[in-house]
Amino acid sequence: MGKKTAVLVAGSWGTALASVLAENEWDVMLWTKHPEQAEEINTKHTNSHFLKDIVLSERIRATTSMEEAVTGAEAVIMVAPSAAVRDVASQLRPYLQTDTLLVHATKGFEIDSLKRMTAVIAEELPHYEADNIVVLSGPSHAEEVITRCPTTVVVACGRTEAADRAQDLFINNYFRVYTNPDITGVEVGGALKNIIALGAGMSDGLGFGDNAKAALMTRGLAEIARLGAAMGANPLTFAGLAGIGDLVVTCTSRHSRNWRAGHLLGQGKPLPEVLEHMGMVVEGVRTTKAAYTLAERHGVTMPITSAIYHVLFEGKSPKVAVEELMGRVRTHEIEEVAQATPSKWIG
Numbered sequence: 001m002g003k004k005t006a007v008l009v010a011g012s013w014g015t016a017l018a019s020v021l022a023e024n025e026w027d028v029m030l031w032t033k034h035p036e037q038a039e040e041i042n043t044k045h046t047n048s049h050f051l052k053d054i055v056l057s058e059r060i061r062a063t064t065s066m067e068e069a070v071t072g073a074e075a076v077i078m079v080a081p082s083a084a085v086r087d088v089a090s091q092l093r094p095y096l097q098t099d100t101l102l103v104h105a106t107k108g109f110e111i112d113s114l115k116r117m118t119a120v121i122a123e124e125l126p127h128y129e130a131d132n133i134v135v136l137s138g139p140s141h142a143e144e145v146i147t148r149c150p151t152t153v154v155v156a157c158g159r160t161e162a163a164d165r166a167q168d169l170f171i172n173n174y175f176r177v178y179t180n181p182d183i184t185g186v187e188v189g190g191a192l193k194n195i196i197a198l199g200a201g202m203s204d205g206l207g208f209g210d211n212a213k214a215a216l217m218t219r220g221l222a223e224i225a226r227l228g229a230a231m232g233a234n235p236l237t238f239a240g241l242a243g244i245g246d247l248v249v250t251c252t253s254r255h256s257r258n259w260r261a262g263h264l265l266g267q268g269k270p271l272p273e274v275l276e277h278m279g280m281v282v283e284g285v286r287t288t289k290a291a292y293t294l295a296e297r298h299g300v301t302m303p304i305t306s307a308i309y310h311v312l313f314e315g316k317s318p319k320v321a322v323e324e325l326m327g328r329v330r331t332h333e334i335e336e337v338a339q340a341t342p343s344k345w346i347g
Contacts (some may be wrong), residue, residue, distance in 0.1 A: 003074055005026045008080060016145040019146050030091055033181055053141070072128060079105045089121045104121060107190035135190075140246075150175075151174065152245075155177055156180045156181065200216055200259055227300045230299075304325065
C-alpha cells in the first residue's frame with residue numbers, strides 16, 4: 001500500500017471523488033454499510049447502482065469496516081447524505097486522528113437541528129479541531145467527474161493550512177480546486193441551490209420555457225444570498241463556484257437529481273412516487289423543509305422556497321404556486337440583498 005485516503009460513503013459522489021484521488025496516486029478505501037456493494041467494487045471494480053458502465057481504478061477498494069477504512073489514512077472524505085452525516089461521524093469518532101485531514105462534501109442541513117454539516121460533524125468529533133474541517137462544494141456532477149470531464153470546485157476552511165492541504169489532495173489536470181475562507185457561504189450555497197433546482201425542474205415540467213427558468217434561477221440566487229447573509233456568509237461567495245456555479249449546473253443538467261425530481265412534480269406526479277422513481281437521495285426535498293424554517297427564524301423573505309415547500313409538503317399545485325409567485329407585489333431587484341447584508345461585508 002502507498003499513501004492512503006478514506007472515503008465515506010460509496011455513493012455516486014463519493015465514488016467519483018475516490019476516482020479523483022486514485023488518479024492522483026492515492027490508495028483509496030471506500031466505506032459502505034452494504035457487503036454486496038463492497039464485494040462488487042472489490043471483485044468487479046464497478047459500482048453499478050450509482051455509476052453504471054464505469055470501471056473503477058484498482059487503487060480503489062471497499063470495506064464495511066470503519067476501522068479498516070480509516071486507520072492509517074492521511075485524509076478522510078465524508079460524502080454521506082445529510083440525514084446520515086451525524087451517524088457516520090459518530091462511527092468515525094474512535095478512529096479519526098487529530099492530524100488527519102477531514103473533508104466533507106455533503107450539501108444540506110440537519111432537519112431537526114437546522115445545523116450546517118460542519119456543526120454536526122464537530123459535535124460528533126469533539127476531539128477534532130472544528131476549525132480544521134474542510135468543506136468541498138461547487139458545480140460537479142459525479143457522472144462527469146468520473147469520466148474526467150473538466151470540473152472546478154471550491155474548498156472552504158477556517159484554517160488556510162487545512163484548505164491548502166485539501167486543494168493539493170484533489171487538484172489535477174481535470175479537477176481544479178480553489179480555496180475560500182467562507183465556510184458558511186459555501187455550505188449554504190451548496191445546500192440551497194438544490195431547492196431552486198427542484199423549482200427549475202417543475203418549471204420545465206410545466207412547459208414554461210427558458211424565460212421562466214432564467215427568472216427562477218436569478219431570483220433563487222437572490223434568496224440564497226439573503227438567507228446566507230443573514231447567517232453570516234459573505235455575499236460575494238454566492239457569485240462564485242458554490243453559488244451561481246453550482247446553481248447553474250444543478251438547474252440545467254440531465255444529471256441533476258433535484259431537477260429530475262422537480263420535472264416529475266411539474267408533470268403532476270405526487271412526491272412519494274417521485275422519490276420512489278428516483279431511487280437515490282434527493283437532497284433538495286429535505287433542504288426545502290430546513291430552509292423554510294430557517295427563513296422564518298432569520299426573518300428572511302424567500303418566496304420561491306416557500307412556494308416549493310407548499311408544493312412538496314402541503315399539496316399545492318406547481319402551476320398555482322408559479323402563478324402566485326408571478327402575482328406577488330412589485331419590488332426592487334437589488335435592495336433586498338443589500339438590506340440583508342451584514343455591515344462587515346460592506347465597504
